Amino acid sequence: MSAPEPGPFAAPWEAQVFALVVSLQESGLFTWAEWADTLGAAIRPPDGPEAPANYGRWLAALEAILARRGVAGTDAVEVRSRAFLRAAEATPHGQPIVLGNDPLRGG
Incomplete structure (x- = not known):
């Protein structure tokens, strides 16, 4: 076997x-052509070398579209990313990461 x-x-x-990419495209937030252009820019930025076409680039492209559409700006994404990383650090191994575990979360 x-x-x-x-x-x-x-x-x-x-x-x-x-x-997320498929769902947001199907909901009409962006077209596949816009996605292809944005992903292409994330993989091959004009000011740097070509990057691997991995899901990190997918995430960068999705963040760019969300910022362009006014859904989630760069600052909001950065704040949430930092909160997630703090929550991950505070979450016991093997448990789901939830933002409520962020020690800086007001409450």
Whole structure:
């Protein structure tokens, strides 16, 4: 019996980014052409070398579209990202990361 083929995603967050992109496109937030242009810019920025076409680039492209559309600006994404990282640090191993675990969260 051979080992199963690896899935298309190396980590759950990659599947979540993929699902967000598909869902937001299907809801009409952006077109596939806009997505392709934005992802292309994330992979091959005009001011730097080409980056690997991985889900980190997908996330960067999605953040760019959200900022351009006024859904979530760069500052809001940065604040939420830092809160998530603090929550991750405060979450016991093996438990789901929730923003409520952020020690700086007011409450």
